[in-house]
Amino acid sequence: HGFRDDCPFYPAGQHVELLPGTPQMRCLTGRHPVLEPELASAAGWIAQDPERSRRLLDQGVHSLIVVPLLARGVLLGIASFYRSQDPAPFGDDDTRLAQELAARAALCIDNARRYTREHNLALALQRSLLPRGLPEQGAVEVAHRYLPAESGVGGDWFDVIPLSGTRVALLVGDVVGHGLHAAATMGRLRTAARTFAELELAPDELLTHLDNLLVRLDREEGGDEAPGSTGVVGATCLYVVYDPTTRQCTMARAGHLPPALVHPDGRVTFPDVPAGPPLGLGGLPFETAGIELPEDSTLVLYTDGLVEDRHGDIDVALDRLRAVLAHPDRAPEETCRAVMDAMAPEHPGDDIALLVARAHTLPAGRIAAWDLPADPAKVCDIRAAATRRLAEWGLEELAFAAELLLSELVTNAIRYGGEPIQVRLIHDRTLICEVSDGGSSAPHLRRAASTDEGGRGLFLVAQLAQSWGTRYTPRGKVIWAECALDAA
Incomplete structure (x- = not known):
């Protein structure tokens, strides 16, 4: 694939069967550079495709270097360098330069392959740990969205947990970091949160147990000093329990953004819930706040990827979210769609989890x-x-x-x-x-x-x-x- 459009090189993507005597095949089999200073006399190169070879020679292409793309002992391919404008043929110095360029390029390609493989593994792990479907319950009508980061999978998660007495628990969280470690930590936290919820713990007590769990995980993994450690384990979390028999909603948060409450008249407020420290610090208290939800109001839980931008003001983003949510007649599914269309960036730098729940009241x-x-x-x-x-x-x-x-x-x-x-x-x-x-x-x-x-x-x-x-x-x-x- 040449830098000049008029040269008859093979187009990108075309499948080529290489003959044994070509410089490219000799480079592939020997894993060493091949120099052809005079292509006009390179019988193996000409035999590969005589018609195309003649056309290239007519265009002034006269010299060739083929170098292997080697990275960490693995042959990824080859790179061919042709010369046409400079009348001097390639020499040994050109070969060494081409070999150095190819080694750097091969390392970059291998790093990209490794990153893509880890990204796909982390994404598959995270998706397998997120809820596949929503449980049957009558307390709230729920819709949700999850959008992974483009640059690296994070540890965002959400959950809907039926509780006794027709109550329901809603939860969103965000693990610090990206990659397999964050996805695995998210899976541990989600499983633990479901277990603690089924023990009927109050929101502040549940966050305390999750906090203690992360402290133990960080201690067992050795923190920052352990080989291969990705740093201190930490997370934010918002836990909400709603009772449709009384319309009482109790919630607690650990360093997480507060929920948005859409009132039946279209007003959108952010309930005053004590922030609490992030999970993983240990030894600090959490507080539970209680409010009464108006009938047919909607509660919106989300992670910071929806509203935080390193180049923007979070208050401006929250105002945009308030404007998007100010439509109380929308169903949760429609609200999810509207929020993601208006708020989610085209190339998200962080995961986004969104949980929309319309509260029902038991007669x-x-x-x-x-x-x-x-x-x-x-x-x-x-x-x-x-x-x-x-x-x-x-x-x-x-x-x-x-x-x-x-x-x-x-x-x-x-x-x-x-x-x-x-x-x-x-x-x-x-x-x-x-x-x-x-x-x-x-x-x-x-x-x-x-x-x-x-x-x-x-x-x-x-x-x-x-x-x-x-x-x-x-x-x-x-x-x-x-x-x-x-x-x-």
Whole structure:
């Protein structure tokens, strides 16, 4: 491929079968430079394509150097240097110069190949660790986008985690750095965050556990002093829990940007959530903030790649985001599309993760709650009230299972928990039975011996319920059990 368009070299991309005696094939097989000072007498070169060779000679091309492209002991190809304007043929000095040029070019090519391979591996790893689909839940309507950086895959991630009591957790995070290390760290954090969320930890407690995890990872990997280390492990994170029965939203952030809240009237605000330190510093506290979401409002979580630009002002970018979001009638999917079209750069220098969630409210008619004293005689009253409510909901088939569940849970609350005691039924995708009390001790499922008089109640709960568990509140704990609506 020549620098002159009128020279009849082979066009770029054309497949060429080289004959054994050509200078190019001798260079490939011998891995050493080949000098042909006079092409007019180079029989092997002429034999490759006599017609093309004659046309090149007619254009004044008269001398050739072929050098191998060697990098780290691997032959990547060859480079051919022709001379036409200078009448002097190539010499040994020209060969050494061409060899040096080829060695530098080969190293650059090999570095690019290695970088591309690592980039593709990191991208494949990151995509395999991100959610493949969204879980079924009715608390929010969700849409999401993920756009990897053009120059190197980072550690951005997002997640949607259903919780007990119809609640849902939303999470976005960003691991420091790029490449395989960042993608692997992101996978560890996402797995840990899901585990901590299922333990029903409060947002600030969950971030504390993630912070401790990163400190341990950094210590185990040796920090900056370890061979091949990419530096201190760190990340930012925003964790949000939304309860559609009360419209309460609790959130905490670790060095992450605050979410955007789109109100039903089109106003866009950024809730005042204490920033907190980034994850990985260790020993610093996080704070939880709580707000009540208006019905049909939209919460937008994102990573810094969407709004941060080394050449721009982040406040200007946030104002642009506010203007794009000021359309409350858009569905989450449409909002995602509009935000990415308006905000995402053509060549992103950092990963972008975007999570848009429209909040729903569970109708009050689908929730029933009763307060009761710590009196065992009231258990039958609760069973009767629950049966009547299930009949109103058209769930008479679940009455028997619900009575057994409530009998066991309420009895345990009276015996081991103490006041205040409350029973709550929620008719959602499943029937949820909740019993809260003032105790802090969690029940444990155990194997009762044949001679034991008790200890079988939770086993019965586990058999009747689709799932069950415990979560803690500022006033005590909640034992919950879910029954599938088609269980009967």
